[in-house]
Amino acid sequence: MAQVTVKINGYVYAVGCEDGQEPHLQAMTAQVDSRVESIKALGGNSGESRLLVLAALLMADEIHDLKVEIDNLRSNRAVKKDGKAGAEKPDADLLRKIGRLAVRAEEIADGMERP
Numbered sequence: 001m002a003q004v005t006v007k008i009n010g011y012v013y014a015v016g017c018e019d020g021q022e023p024h025l026q027a028m029t030a031q032v033d034s035r036v037e038s039i040k041a042l043g044g045n046s047g048e049s050r051l052l053v054l055a056a057l058l059m060a061d062e063i064h065d066l067k068v069e070i071d072n073l074r075s076n077r078a079v080k081k082d083g084k085a086g087a088e089k090p091d092a093d094l095l096r097k098i099g100r101l102a103v104r105a106e107e108i109a110d111g112m113e114r115p
Contacts, residue, residue: 001019002017002018002019002020002022004016004017004022004026006026007033008032008033008052009033009036009037009048009052015108021104024104028104028108032052032055032056032059035058035059036051036054038058039051039055039058059105063101063102066098067098070095
């Protein structure tokens, strides 16, 4: 297991991840830090814990919206080229990517909660 040092809002955290996943973890760290900076820009600089909670809530909201969109794609009916009605197939690659993103986000959140 790799150990990665990440920086969010100027604070450094040591986070474990699978070997080879370091660039992915750094990219997700940048996403979290970006949301923290957005919150601070709105005048929400009220402590590190609060900033991280608000960033997590923003990301959770985005994940929720993606899940709703996936559910809608799965349940939508579309007309095929031949004019017959049939179930529209969602992009399987997109669904897998979103699923992996949700799992990784939960793993990282779990890792940050551990001392």
